[in-house]
Structure formats: structure tokens, C-alpha cells
Amino acid sequence: MTRLRITGLRATPINLPLEKPMWWTGGHYPGTSKTIIEVETDQGLIGLGEAPSVDVVDSIRAMGDRLIGADALDIAGCESLCVPPWQIVQNTDDSSVVKAFGAIEIALWDLRGKVAGEPLCRLLGGAVRKAIPFTEYFGFRAGGEMDPQAVADYCVRMREEHGSTMFEGKLILGDPRIEIDTVKEMRAALGPDAMIRLDSNMQWSLPTAIRVFRDIELYDIRNYEDPVATFEEMAELRKHSSIRMSTHVPDIRRAVAVGAPDYIVTNFAVLGGISRTVRFIGACEAMGVGFWCYSGDAGVATAAYLHMSAAMPWISEPSQSLFRWQIGDVIQGGPFRQVNNVVAVPEGPGLGVTLDRQALAHWHNHLVDNGPLNHFHDPAMPGRFRRLPLT
Structure with a gap:
């Protein structure tokens, strides 16, 4: 099987605003903040992944350092370099490492498809x-x-x-x-x-x-x-x-x-x-x-x-x-x-x-300029978390 060595990883936090803020239980929901991942390889292929938040950026980048030189097609091997034993993570450790590696793992599957020349669903x-x-x-x-x-x-x-x-x-x-x-x-x-x-x-x-x-x-x-x-x-x-x-x-x-x-x-x-x-x-x-x-x-x-x-x-x-x-x-x-x-x-x-x-840079700059989008803002109670009446 083709060996595809990982040579680098980029993690770019972004904002994705909605056209109008929506009310939810926590207050205004203005959109979301995500992390876009690019796993680079020695054959010039780049795999794309996405984390559902920006709180794991540092973990993703640290995992990227550990994965340098690893075979991108050996997903189990890559996981073993980044994630402690599963039962420990699920019960006694910080499960954010699962989310961080999970986002990288999506990029590894993108690379598998690119090497095979097949869409992921196949x-x-x-x-x-x-x-x-x-x-x-x-x-x-x-x-x-x-x-x-x-x-x-x-x-x-x-x-x-x-x-x-x-x-x-x-x-x-x-x-x-x-x-x-x-x-x-x-x-x-x-x-x-x-x-x-x-x-x-x-x-x-x-x-x-x-x-x-x-x-x-x-x-x-x-x-x-x-x-x-x-x-x-x-x-x-x-x-x-x-x-x-x-x-x-x-x-x-x-x-x-x-x-x-x-x-x-x-x-x-x-x-x-x-x-x-x-x-x-x-x-x-x-x-x-x-x-x-x-x-x-x-x-x-x-x-x-x-x-x-x-x-x-x-x-x-x-x-x-x-x-x-x-x-x-x-x-x-x-x-x-x-x-x-x-x-x-x-x-x-x-x-x-x-x-x-160009869009990636734009939405990254939006996050840099404005900070991550806040899901817990209530205009009627600035600085406080919203509490709905649970009647």
C-alpha cells in the first residue's frame, strides 16, 4: 500500500455568522466558531478536517506535531499517537482529545479518498x-x-x-x-x-x-x-x-x-x-x-x-x-x-x-477581530448567563 507521510498540520479557527441571530435557550445564537484542519503530506496531497469548536485548537496543533512523519493512511496508528486508551478518555480524562483527534481523523479519510481517487462514500x-x-x-x-x-x-x-x-x-x-x-x-x-x-x-x-x-x-x-x-x-x-x-x-x-x-x-x-x-x-x-x-x-x-x-x-x-x-x-x-x-x-x-x-482568511480574520461567536449573550442581561423560566 502507498505510504503517505504527514509533513505538517494547519489548524485555522474561523467564525461562521448567521444572517440574523436566533434565540435559543442560552440567549442569542449568532453563528458558530469552527476549526479548519489541513493535514499536509510528502506527496503534496492535503486532507481537510473540521472541529466543531475552537477550544481544541492547541490540542490539534500539538497532535499535529506528534503526527509528523506518520503514515497518514494508518489511521489506527495515528490515533495511537494522539489519544490515550479509549476507556480512560471516556471515564477519567479530558474527552476533548477525542474531539481534537476526531477532526484530524476526518482529514485522514479525505486523504485516503484522494489517494484512491474515490469519494468517501465509496x-x-x-x-x-x-x-x-x-x-x-x-x-x-x-x-x-x-x-x-x-x-x-x-x-x-x-x-x-x-x-x-x-x-x-x-x-x-x-x-x-x-x-x-x-x-x-x-x-x-x-x-x-x-x-x-x-x-x-x-x-x-x-x-x-x-x-x-x-x-x-x-x-x-x-x-x-x-x-x-x-x-x-x-x-x-x-x-x-x-x-x-x-x-x-x-x-x-x-x-x-x-x-x-x-x-x-x-x-x-x-x-x-x-x-x-x-x-x-x-x-x-x-x-x-x-x-x-x-x-x-x-x-x-x-x-x-x-x-x-x-x-x-x-x-x-x-x-x-x-x-x-x-x-x-x-x-x-x-x-x-x-x-x-x-x-x-x-x-x-x-x-x-x-x-x-480567500474565504478561509476572511472568516479567520473575523474571529481574530471579533473573538469567537458567543452563544450565551442575552441583550437584556449583558454579562450574565440567561435563565429561562422552567415553568
Whole structure:
């Protein structure tokens, strides 16, 4: 097999602002800050990876130093140079090393595809689908939709302009009545066939969630993500409603043990990279727990989602998407945009995407000038963390 020696690694932190800040449980959500990774090799090939945050930049760069001279195609060997024994990391150590290496590991898979001249989905077994479904996003946005009718009107516009019939969003202003009223308006405007999924980022107490579920179940809600704070509370909520639930907490054992949630939604780097994500999805399938992909990423991680969703039959539900709201990206032709609910899988080797170096520099400078984007800012309480009433 071809030996591909790693000669360097670059980690570039960036900001990816949204066109308007969205309200979520923690306050204003103005966009995300990511880390773009380039693994350089002695054959001139460069592999691209992406970390879901910027807190692991130093760890990524330290791992890059350790990987100099390593065979980029020996992914297990590279992991052994960077990550302590898995059971220690998961239980007694700082699991951020998993996220740091997971982002690098995506770049190593990109290199494997480039060496083989094949898209990532073929390396993962081949594509069972080439058009990957993603939801549109909705929510209450500063300077945008701030009442039930406005949210419903926005979704109708997305259907008319882009053929969108799959929607997911956050209706988080701390008032359950507003959420219930918005769902009612959306269903009336979109008709019976549109998919509506909700996400509250654990904003509700269990009694309030029971009330909300009781009132929205009439409107055929496909799924509700993290309605309450714990799996145990989700299991209790299950006794009062047939609405399915998902979570960003990737704990299959606990989900199976307590009987909720039904789906896990997460980022590949958080799981440790492509290889571990394949095994994680296999475990989900064996245990009957669904899986779909995260949102708010740059085009590198999104390309990985597209290839994984193409190759994994178990990913049957549409993944999340903030595509329409993202005002920039770091890949040529980005951000991805769905048409008639789907995005095509990139056809080039590896991830099939190419860095736009001018855009990368622009969004890196945005972070240098403004700092990482703050998800926990509430204009009504500057300098303090937001607390919603868990009624």
C-alpha cells in the first residue's frame, strides 16, 4: 500500500455568522466558531478536517506535531499517537482529545479518498442514496421572525422558493403558549404533509414539557429534540405522548436502558472521527436507536455528513440544516443549499470539496477581530448567563 507521510498540520479557527441571530435557550445564537484542519503530506496531497469548536485548537496543533512523519493512511496508528486508551478518555480524562483527534481523523479519510481517487462514500461501502435530505430551519430571530405568524410565513416562503417541505427549528422564548401557538400556525399554513420537528435545547421542566406535548401532538410533530434535561425525564415524558424524541447527547447505552430518546444527533468529530462514527451508527442500528447529522458546520464537516448519509442505510431521517442562514463558508461553492429538501453528495475524491483560501482568511480574520461567536449573550442581561423560566 502507498505510504503517505504527514509533513505538517494547519489548524485555522474561523467564525461562521448567521444572517440574523436566533434565540435559543442560552440567549442569542449568532453563528458558530469552527476549526479548519489541513493535514499536509510528502506527496503534496492535503486532507481537510473540521472541529466543531475552537477550544481544541492547541490540542490539534500539538497532535499535529506528534503526527509528523506518520503514515497518514494508518489511521489506527495515528490515533495511537494522539489519544490515550479509549476507556480512560471516556471515564477519567479530558474527552476533548477525542474531539481534537476526531477532526484530524476526518482529514485522514479525505486523504485516503484522494489517494484512491474515490469519494468517501465509496470507501465506506458505496452509496445507497445520492440525494441527501436536510431540513430547513426556523425560529425566532432578532431582526426577523418574532411571532407565530411570521415563523409560519417564513416556512411557506421556503416552500415556495426552494421546494422545502421538511422543517426543524427552535421556538424558544420561555413561554410554552408561544411555542404551541406557533406550531398551530405552521401546520395550518403548511398543510398536513409537511414535516415539522422541534428543538428546545432542554428548556422545559418535565411538567411544562408534558403540557406542551399534549397540546402540540394534535399537529403531527415528527420529532422533538431535547425537550427536557435528562434521558430519565424523556422516558417519563414518553408515558404521556407518542411524539418521538432525539438528543445531542451520544449515550446509546443510557438511551436503551431508559427507553428514550429515539434518535441521536451529533457531530462526527465529537465521536472520534469517521471510523468511530461508522461503528457508532452500527451500534445504533443494532439497538434500534436512530441517527442523523448535526447542523451549523462549515462545508468540510457537512461534506462528511453527506458522504456518511449516502453510505449508511440506517440514516433514514433528514439531517439538520442551518444552510439557508449561513452567510459564508470556507469551501469553493459553499455553503451547501438544499433544493426540494436534498443536497447532492460531492463527487470528487475524498470529501469532494476544495478550500476557498480567500474565504478561509476572511472568516479567520473575523474571529481574530471579533473573538469567537458567543452563544450565551442575552441583550437584556449583558454579562450574565440567561435563565429561562422552567415553568
